[in-house]
Amino acid sequence: MALLGGHFDLIPDPRRDHGKRHALSDIFGLALCAITAGADSFLAIEAFGKARLDWLRRWLPLTHGVPSHDTVRRVFALVDRRHFxxxxxxxxxxxxxxxxxxxxxxxxxxxxxxxxxxxxxxxxxxxxxxxxxxxxxxxxxxxxxxxxxxxxxxxxxxxxxxxxxxxxxxxxxxxxxxxxxxxxxxxxxxxxxxxxxxxxxxxxxxxxxxxxxxxxxxxxxxxxxxxxxxxxxxxxxxxxxxxxxxxxxxxxxxxxxxxxxxxxxxxxxxxxxxxxxxxxxxxxxxxxxxxxxxxxxxxxxxxxxSFGEDASRTRTDHAAANLAVARRVALTLLRAETTAEGGAPTKRMRCAWDADYLATVLRLE
CATH class of the missing domain: 3.90.350 (Transposase Inhibitor Protein From Tn5; Chain A, domain 1)
Incomplete structure (x- = not known):
């Protein structure tokens, strides 16, 4: 998947090559899909990935499977928010x-x-x-x-x-x-x-x-x-x-x-x-x-x-700011999709239930 027109694929990866298993684009893509479909925490992002792994692999390589919630959290904390x-x-x-x-x-x-x-x-x-x-x-x-x-x-x-x-x-x-x-x-x-x-x-x-x-x-x-x-x-x-x-x-x-x-x-x-x-x-x-x-x-x-932003306790380094970007992207995509009735909460639930609808919201098809 060229995440959002490829714009996010240009973000520099701050991690050392040694021990790096998951591509940055895989982590961003997983997070955006999960947040759009109702995930409001890093643990929920991992859970969504495991539940939808076969579907996700239509769009993302995920060569080494689903990254753990600790890995996703660490990447969101490390990536300079200005790049995001x-x-x-x-x-x-x-x-x-x-x-x-x-x-x-x-x-x-x-x-x-x-x-x-x-x-x-x-x-x-x-x-x-x-x-x-x-x-x-x-x-x-x-x-x-x-x-x-x-x-x-x-x-x-x-x-x-x-x-x-x-x-x-x-x-x-x-x-x-x-x-x-x-x-x-x-x-x-x-x-x-x-x-x-x-x-x-x-x-x-x-x-x-x-x-x-x-x-x-x-x-x-x-x-x-x-x-x-x-x-x-x-x-x-x-x-x-x-x-x-x-x-x-x-x-x-x-x-x-x-x-x-x-x-x-x-x-x-x-x-x-x-x-x-x-x-x-x-x-x-x-x-x-x-x-x-x-x-x-x-x-x-x-x-x-709709996204529980005021209740989010994520605070390490750049993680809170980068999650805020992901929420705004998801909200914007949900509001732009007009074939289904309901507001953002209803559309997020439908994205969780219906993978085809999630692909429509994310403009993958």
Missing amino acids: ERSFAAWAQEAFRKTDGRVVAVDGKRLRRARDAGEPMLTVVSAWATEAGAALGQVTTDDGEGEVSAVPRLLALLDLSGCIVTTDAAGCQTDIAKQIVDGGGDYVFGLKGNQAGLREQAERWMMEATLSGDVDAFETSERGHGRVETRRYWSAAVPDEALRRLLWAGLTSVGMVESTRTVGGKTSTEQRYFATSLAVDAETLARSVRGHWGVENGLHWSLDV
Whole structure:
């Protein structure tokens, strides 16, 4: 099997030749098949391999049989996660057709149990293509590194041309804005206290544009589960003189979203502000903002509920980060397969029961 278009076959093998029995591609292929079919631990990966050995040998040599769970764990710990991350990004961008205006949400997720007591929590920063429902890449924070420092490394792995990159307030940084614009993309940044000056400017520009009537508006409303939520979006241009004073590459407009929610007879209202390189267009702003919110349900929630990521205690060296890559690849493949009904948990069970369906999900046939 040319694992995922052969991209993962290019990863250097860190093991010594002496005593090496299992090919790196066999170990990766086994792990991906097993994780897609419901395995959430190294022991389960070995058990899947033994149960499906004859089927696996249709795609993988497995000359020396199924590697033990200790061997799989050791390899995942040894392989530098940066190699895994680069291969993942190269495969995802080749596998999923890119279209202009695609929203790419960049957000971090902590691996809460993947650490020893007293050690910093590992954070995986992912890029999520909202419309495709596909993870496009990930990077893991280095020791002592914050999430914001990891974002430029993730963006460097991606083709940003024609994309709308969204981040929460933590990613609202001048160097990140420049990197996105230089890469041919646009950005939509949430504004909070870390950019208090820009947020105050955005509030003032929005107020002035509203008073003069130079503002674009869009509205959506949703009802369900005893809740009524109305969202109003406004988009206004940044004045030319302000652009000359500011250091934000490509900054063109600001946006405001007002969410009014009624639950159980109680109504609450929240306002949020955004800085963006997009032209004044409230409907595009709405699509971008909603697209960013989708990363929580589409990626993070699915990883915890369907793959038990938050409960995983794998922590040795690169193992946690590399397993995170494998989960994102599996989730992306499961979401891309549309012939069967159900979400990721149901499809994982079907992959365990039906080897032909597993081959379809993995694009082997």
